Amino acid sequence: MREFGYQRASDVAGAVALLGADPDARFLGGGTNLVDLMKSGVERPARLVDIRQLPLDDIESTPGGGLRIGATVTNGDLAAHPEVRRRYPALAQAVLAGASGQLCNMATVGGNLLQRTRCGYFIDVTQPCNKRVPGSGCPAVEGEHRNHAILGASEHCVAVHPSDMAVALSAFDAVVHFETADGAGELPLPDFYLPMGESPHRETALPTGALITGISLPPAQVAASSRYRKVRDRASYAFAIGSVAAALDVRDGIVREARLALGAVASRPWRAVVAERVLTGAPAGPKTYAAAADAELAAARPLPHNAYKVTLVRNLVVAVLTELAEEAAR
Ligand SMILES: Cc1cc2nc3c(=O)[nH]c(=O)nc-3n(C[C@H](O)[C@H](O)[C@H](O)COP(=O)(O)OP(=O)(O)OC[C@H]3O[C@@H](n4cnc5c(N)ncnc54)[C@H](O)[C@@H]3O)c2cc1C
Ligand code: SF4
Structure with a gap:
């Protein structure tokens, strides 16, 4: 070292x-x-x-019912906060689904957003890896890629983003706030994470040297009826092989609003906008949920050893939306 x-x-x-x-x-x-x-x-x-001593460890309500979360709030404090649990339950569930209690008590919101991929070639410095050493190649494409991306990958990198928290934030239109020597700035989450493209070593649009100061979550009534579900190889202490953050508003049997984001399928949290379009205004029920999942996953380009993720995520979407609709009907 x-x-x-x-x-x-x-x-x-x-x-x-x-x-x-x-x-x-x-x-x-x-x-x-x-x-x-x-x-x-x-x-x-x-x-x-x-940066742990910076005064960025508060969670505050914003006008209209949103939240502003400081960058040094620990994952544990985020998941335990009563307003997070009440207004954005999927966010609390996502954080609790990640890592161990000890890690959650150390890890911060800013660091969680910027954590690096768990691709085995990336963390092994004896191996080539375009993300670590640009231009050196991507052995995962021909090698071990069972946990890798099925959506939005490129020939240069097929790694997935490991954060559970970021998947839920994506469903709720989170905005990342930062500070640079030139002043403050902000990036909505879809612009924060860069598409994979030809430069997998560039992961975010954060300016060089920027300090993340916090995240804001706009008010969203639908978020109160939300859920995060994660599938992993063992019951605890493991990264997702597929996950879903979903929120659903069903009235008179019709989906009025839906939020859907997928995890462990792409280099960034994957907001399922195609599925959301299929869901909105359609009759609530498993047929609609399956059609929405299929429409989103039509863009999937799995590799030989991760094609299972397409079925896994489809089933996950249908199950979570069904549960949310049933809960709302009670
Ligand atoms: C065994 C293990 C299991 C895990 N399982 C999961 C899991 O299942 N799901 C999951 O989501 N996560 C999991 N994690 C990851 C864990 O959530 C992250 O390590 C953690 O969130 C990172 O936060 P940190 O504050 O410790 O970041 P750090 O390690 O301190 O920093 C990470 C990166 O972010 C940068 N950084 C930190 N804060 C800021 C800021 N405010 N502004 C700009 N840059 C910043 C740092 O410079 C660094 O590059 C696991 C980790 C371990 C070790
Ligand atoms: S998938 Fe990405 S992180 Fe993994 S070896 Fe290929 S370039 Fe590196």
């Missing part, structure tokens, strides 16, 4: 300035991903700027 310096930032401007002073520096949130990557040699920062 490379020797590194450590500094603790006490205000946002100071944190941005410290990072800007050293192109080899990284922000340190909970360290649950960054420190692992430093140990394996994937990340080799010269300096860590610890």
Whole structure:
């Protein structure tokens, strides 16, 4: 492991300035991903700027019923917050479905958004990997890709984004707020994560050196009737092989509004806009849910060992929407 310096930032401007002073520096949130990557040699920062003391650890209500979540709120505090559980239950469920209690108590919201892929070739520095070393190749395409992408992948990289939290945030139109030396900025989640394309090493549109300061969730009544369901190889402590965040408003047997996002299928949380269009205004029921899932998954381009994900995600979408509709009818 490379020797590194450590500094603790006490205000946002100071944190941005410290990072800007050293192109080899990284922000340190909970360290649950960054420190692992430093140990394996994937990340080799010269300096860590610890942001855990910044005053960004609040969750506040916004006018109209939305929420503003600070970047250093821990995953544990996010999942336990009564307004998160009441207004956006799928978000709390998604966070609880990820990692262990100990990790959730360390990990922060900003770090969760920026955690790196768990592709085995990416974390093994003896292997080529376009994401880690641009232009070196993608051995996963011909090799081990059982957990990899079925949507939006490119020949240059087929890795998936590992975050559960980001899938739920995507369903609720979250906006990421950040601070740079030039001032504050914001990016809606669909613009925050870049499509895979030819440059898999570029994962987000966050400007270089930007500090994520928080996330805002716009008010959404439908979000109160939402659910996150994750499928994984073992019951706990494992990343998703497929997941769904869904919200549904059914009245008089008709779907009035639907939100749907898929996880572990693409390099970023996959907002299922095609399925949402099929659902909206259609009669509620398994036929509609299956048609919506099929319409979304028509774009799937699975590899030989991950084609199972197409069926898995289809069944997951139908099951979760059915449960939400049944719950609302009670
Ligand atoms: C064993 C294990 C199992 C896990 N299982 C799951 C799972 O099932 N689902 C899941 O979603 N996650 C899972 N995780 C991942 C975990 O959720 C992430 O490691 C965690 O969310 C990262 O947050 P952190 O604050 O520790 O980030 P860090 O490790 O501190 O940082 C991650 C990256 O974000 C940058 N960063 C951090 N904060 C900011 C900020 N405010 N602004 C700009 N850059 C920032 C850092 O520089 C770094 O590049 C697991 C992790 C482990 C170790
Ligand atoms: S899938 Fe992406 S992360 Fe994995 S080896 Fe290929 S380029 Fe690297």
